[in-house]
Amino acid sequence: MKRHAPDLIITTAPFLREGSSTPELMRQVLLATIPVVxxxxxxxxxxxxxxxxxxxxxxVAAEWFLSGNRSGLxxxxxxxxxxxxILLGLTLPPPIPLWMAFLGGAVxxxxxxxxxxxxxxxxxxxxxxxxxxxxxxxxEPMTTWSAPVSSWFSSSSPYVAVDPRTFxxxxxxxxxxxxxxxxxxxxxxxxxxxxxLWSLFFGNTGGSIGETCAVLLILCGLWLxxxxxxxxxxxxxxxxxxxxxxxxxxxxxxxxxxxxxxMLLSGGILFGSVFMVTDPVTTPITRTGAWVFGAGLxxxxxxxxxFGGLPEAVMFSILLMNAVTPLINRATQPRTFGx
Amino acid sequence: MEATREPSAQRLILSLSISGxxxxxxxxxxxxxxxxxxxxxxAEAVKKAVFKIYGEHTKGFEVxxxxxxxxxxxxxxxxxxxxxxxxTVFGAVDSSGQLMGYAVPAEGAGFQDTIKILYGYDPTxxxxxxxxxxxxxxxxxxxxxxxxxxxxxxxxxALSVEPAIQLVKxxxxxxxxxxxxxxxxxxxxxxxxxxxxxxxxxxxxxAAEAAKKSGAKER
Amino acid sequence: MATKMDDEEKQKLYDEFVKGIWRxxxxxxxVLGLCPSLAVTNSLMNGIAMGAAVLFVLVCSSFLISLLRxxxxxxxxxSIYIVVIATFVTAVDFTLAAVAPxxxxxxxxxxxxxxxxxxILGRAEAFAGRHGVKESVAxxxxxxxxxxxxxxxxxxxxxxxGNGTLLGYSLFGPNFEPWVIMILxxxxxLTLGAYLFLFAYFKERSEEKKQRQxxxxxxxxxxxxxx
Numbered sequence: 001m002k003r004h005a006p007d008l009i010i011t012t013a014p015f016l017r018e019g020s021s022t023p024e025l026m027r028q029v030l031l032a033t034i035p036v037v038x039x040x041x042x043x044x045x046x047x048x049x050x051x052x053x054x055x056x057x058x059x060v061a062a063e064w065f066l067s068g069n070r071s072g073l074x075x076x077x078x079x080x081x082x083x084x085x086i087l088l089g090l091t092l093p094p095p096i097p098l099w100m101a102f103l104g105g106a107v108x109x110x111x112x113x114x115x116x117x118x119x120x121x122x123x124x125x126x127x128x129x130x131x132x133x134x135x136x137x138x139x140e141p142m143t144t145w146s147a148p149v150s151s152w153f154s155s156s157s158p159y160v161a162v163d164p165r166t167f168x169x170x171x172x173x174x175x176x177x178x179x180x181x182x183x184x185x186x187x188x189x190x191x192x193x194x195x196x197l198w199s200l201f202f203g204n205t206g207g208s209i210g211e212t213c214a215v216l217l218i219l220c221g222l223w224l225x226x227x228x229x230x231x232x233x234x235x236x237x238x239x240x241x242x243x244x245x246x247x248x249x250x251x252x253x254x255x256x257x258x259x260x261x262x263m264l265l266s267g268g269i270l271f272g273s274v275f276m277v278t279d280p281v282t283t284p285i286t287r288t289g290a291w292v293f294g295a296g297l298x299x300x301x302x303x304x305x306x307f308g309g310l311p312e313a314v315m316f317s318i319l320l321m322n323a324v325t326p327l328i329n330r331a332t333q334p335r336t337f338g339x
Numbered sequence: 340m341e342a343t344r345e346p347s348a349q350r351l352i353l354s355l356s357i358s359g360x361x362x363x364x365x366x367x368x369x370x371x372x373x374x375x376x377x378x379x380x381x382a383e384a385v386k387k388a389v390f391k392i393y394g395e396h397t398k399g400f401e402v403x404x405x406x407x408x409x410x411x412x413x414x415x416x417x418x419x420x421x422x423x424x425x426x427t428v429f430g431a432v433d434s435s436g437q438l439m440g441y442a443v444p445a446e447g448a449g450f451q452d453t454i455k456i457l458y459g460y461d462p463t464x465x466x467x468x469x470x471x472x473x474x475x476x477x478x479x480x481x482x483x484x485x486x487x488x489x490x491x492x493x494x495x496x497a498l499s500v501e502p503a504i505q506l507v508k509x510x511x512x513x514x515x516x517x518x519x520x521x522x523x524x525x526x527x528x529x530x531x532x533x534x535x536x537x538x539x540x541x542x543x544x545x546a547a548e549a550a551k552k553s554g555a556k557e558r
Numbered sequence: 559m560a561t562k563m564d565d566e567e568k569q570k571l572y573d574e575f576v577k578g579i580w581r582x583x584x585x586x587x588x589v590l591g592l593c594p595s596l597a598v599t600n601s602l603m604n605g606i607a608m609g610a611a612v613l614f615v616l617v618c619s620s621f622l623i624s625l626l627r628x629x630x631x632x633x634x635x636x637s638i639y640i641v642v643i644a645t646f647v648t649a650v651d652f653t654l655a656a657v658a659p660x661x662x663x664x665x666x667x668x669x670x671x672x673x674x675x676x677x678i679l680g681r682a683e684a685f686a687g688r689h690g691v692k693e694s695v696a697x698x699x700x701x702x703x704x705x706x707x708x709x710x711x712x713x714x715x716x717x718x719x720g721n722g723t724l725l726g727y728s729l730f731g732p733n734f735e736p737w738v739i740m741i742l743x744x745x746x747x748l749t750l751g752a753y754l755f756l757f758a759y760f761k762e763r764s765e766e767k768k769q770r771q772x773x774x775x776x777x778x779x780x781x782x783x784x785x
Contacts, residue, residue, distance in 0.1 A: 097735070137739035139481055171722075173735040190508055190524070309525055346631040354631055358638045362645040369649045376656035384659065474663070481738065 022119070026079035028229040029275070032220045033086050036271075039216050040209035043148040044094035047162035048209045052089030054098045058105025059085030059130075066114045080119050084108050087127040087275055090210025091268065091315070092134070095146045095178070097168035100138055104130040124322045125282045128315050135315070141165070141173070145206040147181035181206035184266040185311040188258055200265035211271040214264075221274040234283055235273035237294020242269055245302040257306060268314040269301055276314075282322045288332040289325075297321045382422050384473065385429060385457065389442045392459035392469030393431035397439065401430040405544070412548050428541065431459070438552070440468060441545055445537035449529040452476040454485070456533060458495065460541070462549040466514075467504075467534065470495035475526075482526035491520050491527065500538055506531045571696045578700030584677050585708035585750075586757045591677035595709055596746035598668045602725050605713030607661050609706025611654070611669055615646045616678050616698045620686040624694035627687050639682045640673070647672045677705060712749050716740045 041049040063081035075081070085105045092101055108130025116122040135142045146163055168174045183206045184195035199205050203213025211217075225232045242263055249257035264270065277283060277297065284293050297317050304313030389400045403412040405426040415423050429442040441462065446455040455474040458467050472486030484491060498504060499514035506528050511518040519527040584590045594612075598604045619642050623630075630638050651669045654662040662669070672678065681701055686694040717723055720740030722730045739745050 100735075133739065136742065136744060137737040138735060139738055141735070168733075168735070171730055171735060172733045175733065346633065351631050351634050354629070355634055355637060355641075358641045362641050365645055366648055369652050373652040373656035377652070377659075380656065380659040478738065478742070 022078050022080070025229055025280075026083055028224065028227050030079060030083055030086070032224050032229075033083070033090065033210075033275070035216055036090060036210045036213070036220060037086065039203060039213045040090060040094075043203055043212060044146060044209055045149050045162065047166045048094045050098060050162065050166060051092055051094065051096055051101045051209060052086060055089035055092065055101040055105040055130075056082060056085030058102035059088065059109045060105075062106040062109035063114070066110055067118065075118065078119060080113075081109055084113070084126045084130075088130045090271065090275075091127065091131050091208045093142060093145050093207075094209050095144060095163040095165045095180075096141050097173065098166055099168065099170040100134055100141060104134045107133045120281055122281060123325070124319055125276050125279050128276060128319055128322075131315055132319060145181050145183055145186075147179065147206055148204050148212070183207045183311065184262075185305065188262070188266075189305075189311040194258070194262070195266065197261055197265060200262070205266075207266075208268060208271070211268040214270055217270040217274050221270075224274065224278070230274075230278035231280070231283075231290055233287060233290035234277045234294055237291045238273045238277050238297045239264060239269070239294075241295045241298020242301055243298075245299055249302065249306065263302065263305070267305070267312045272314040272318055276318050282325060284325055284328045284332065286329060286332040286334065288334075289328045292328050292332060293321055293325065296324070378422065382417070385422065385444070388457045388471040388473060389429050389431050389459075391471055392442055392457065393439055396433045397431045398434045399432040400442075401432060401438070403428050403430060403441075410544060410547070412544065428545070429457075443537060443541050443545075444473070445533050447529060447533035447536060449475055450477050450482050450523075450525045454526075454529055454533060456530065458534060458537075460500075460538075460545060462542070462545040463553070465499065465501050467495050467498040467500060470530070470534075477523070477526045481520075481523045484520050484523055485526050485530050488520055491518070494518055500534075500542070503535050504531050504538075571692060574693050575696040575700040578697065578702075578704040579707065580704065583704040583708060584701055585705060585712075586753055588677075589754070590680055591675045591705060592750070593671060594668050594675060595712060596743065596750060598665055599709055599713040599716055599746055599749075600720060600741045601664075601717040602710060602713045603661070604664055605709035606706065607654075607658075607665060608668065609702065609709050611650050611665075612672060612675070612678070612705055613699070613702035614650055615643060615672055616681060616702045617695060618646045619643045619678065619682060620694040620698035621691060623682050623686040624689060624691045630687075635687060636679075636683070639679060639687075643678055643682070644673045677701070708753075711753065712746065715749050716745050720745060
């Protein structure tokens with residue numbers, strides 16, 4: 001049983017295009033993740049790098065094992081499994097046990113991609129499927145955050161001494177009294193505390209490994225856009241939608257609802273906009289569709305963050321919008337020229 | 340065996356009626372046999388929870404039914420083994436036959452489904468002395484800690500109900516404060532809401548009963 | 559002569575009995591009765607109890623329906639099947655509540671929902687209504703054992719991963735990190751999906767093997783013919 005990835009380019013007219021291919025696109029996005037991985041390691045220490053690495057190993061192993069194509073590199077050659085693993089790793093909390101990261105990577109590929117028929121057939125963003133599975137399976141480790149490394153070169157620095165939870169044996173947990181930190185969104189929601197915008201901008205806050213450093217994520221997004229490696233309308237629509245909805249609430253009651261800049265710089269909305277929303281498989285292919293997708297995403301993020309039970313909402317919002325993407329595509333199909 | 344003709348309408352009606360009748364008779368029989376045991380199980384579950392709240396000194400429990408005036412309690416005879424219909428509270432009795440306090444059943448919306456609890460209430464001290472979850476479908480491992488988490492349950496061993504019970508996160512400072520379970524704020528909040536609502540109804544009634552009792556003793 | 563007949567009949571009864579356990583397993587192969595298979599299987603004990611309840615209901619109703627199959631008028635047979643099944647289900651429901659209140663609480667509404675379990679009505683309509691008493695009972699026992707087996711396989715995995723226990727006994731010690739999702743409804747779907755995947759995989763493999771053997775045999779005979 002041999003399965004071929006379709007050689008079709010699925011888009012609307014015009015069909016004139018430059019010679020880019022899937023591996024080429026993946027290579028550019030992979031390049032863009034390198035500084036984010038580096039920043040995650042800088043902020044959360046060596047353990048964070050291990051988490052990203054293990055998640056990637058899980059994803060690549062699952063792809064190799066399940067895709068059914070064992071000649072040469074098989075479907076690994078397009079680099080998409082590698083990217084899924086790295087993106088998943090970047091969305092995990094720094095002190096998560098490595099076995100969970102591995103499991104998440106494997107689930108991301110197995111349930112997020114292979115089960116639908118491989119690259120290009122999946123409805124949901126694979127990395128986020130893996131993360132959603134982990135969130136549902138291990139709610140406590142998935143919401144245990146560590147504070148960013150404060151002093152880098154001292155001997156007690158967690159940069160060298162990895163959080164003991166990271167090395168929990170498979171299926172086990174390590175009980176420790178290492179101090180945990182809260183994310184800016186968690187602080188705002190549960191304790192009514194704000195976080196200063198400069199820390200958010202430079203990333204010196206608690207949070208998922210890759211999501212904290214706003215300035216870097218913006219630069220990566222701009223670089224990808226300049227290389228035409230992403231549809232710029234998608235992130236722009238998502239971010240402006242968050243801005244509009246959170247500003248509206250902030251104007252109604254500025255004491256209860258945080259301002260738009262806080263909403264944009266905290267949590268995973270920047271990371272999601274640059275690396276998840278721009279996934280060409282699971283987001284609309286039409287230009288109007290891109291605006292609709294982004295607007296809906298921003299609305300959901302603000303809605304769940306402010307009125308929902310959880311402090312963060314980007315993962316669920318993107319998955320929900322992934323689900324309605326086929327509908328958006330159909331509704332925004334441009335009219336055939338001449339009719 | 341194969342009838343070429345459609346069976347007559349009378350035959351259809353007759354066979355349906357007979358099967359319904361037989362089923363009805365069988366079920367009445369089963370119901371009759373199992374009913375006392377089911378009622379006893381229900382009473383037993385409540386009794387166990389009452390004993391758990393009031394600890395080892397408990398020797399018995401009494402059942403009180405809210406009177407038709409919605410203000411006074413009437414003692415209910417439990418020799419039949421079944422709990423009465425209607426609003427009831429339970430009393431825990433120590434070895435000398437003295438009433439130690441009341442146990443009040445209450446329910447309300449939780450995160451997933453209705454949560455049913457039983458709480459011990461001491462009307463003279465105006466505080467809650469214990470809480471047991473009778474029934475809940477809260478998320479296993481998170482919300483269901485309202486029934487199992489020792490730290491959370493410790494909130495209810497001496498919880499003042501004046502002013503109304505408050506849910507806090509992190510530091511519990513006042514005698515009327517309950518520390519939420521981290522990761523299960525909604526379920527913790529549900530318990531507090533259930534308690535506050537039930538107390539609004541029962542506090543005046545139980546206070547009046549307690550006053551009556553102590554008045555009788557002094558006389 | 560008589561003994562040969564007996565042997566044949568025994569063999570037939572045995573076949574009816576065995577087919578439900580594996581070859582025509584109601585959950586994994588026929589994909590019937592999924593509501594209880596998914597809803598109550600978050601522990602092994604629930605799986606066993608549900609299986610036992612289904613065993614009782616299925617055997618009793620199969621017995622009664624096959625016994626009365628010539629008396630029941632065809633146009634109203636489904637209604638009568640349902641009445642018979644519902645009677646047994648309600649009896650089980652009351653009995654469980656009286657004898658094992660904790661179990662009854664954890665199975666909740668799903669005991670009452672056995673009435674609408676397509677497995678039971680399916681066996682009544684497809685088998686018990688058309689076969690003799692002995693075959694029907696053999697079929698019912700086999701099917702419900704297959705059902706119980708499936709429920710236990712799902713419930714065992716879900717309890718082991720979701721709670722770190724089997725029948726309440728700790729498997730991994732106090733430091734186990736439970737997979738909360740396995741206790742929740744999605745865990746049922748994931749586990750059932752994994753089993754269906756395995757069953758389909760092995761079925762395909764064995765069919766491929768058969769095909770290959772058949773091909774080899776044909777090649778052999780063709781080769782001979784050519785020679």
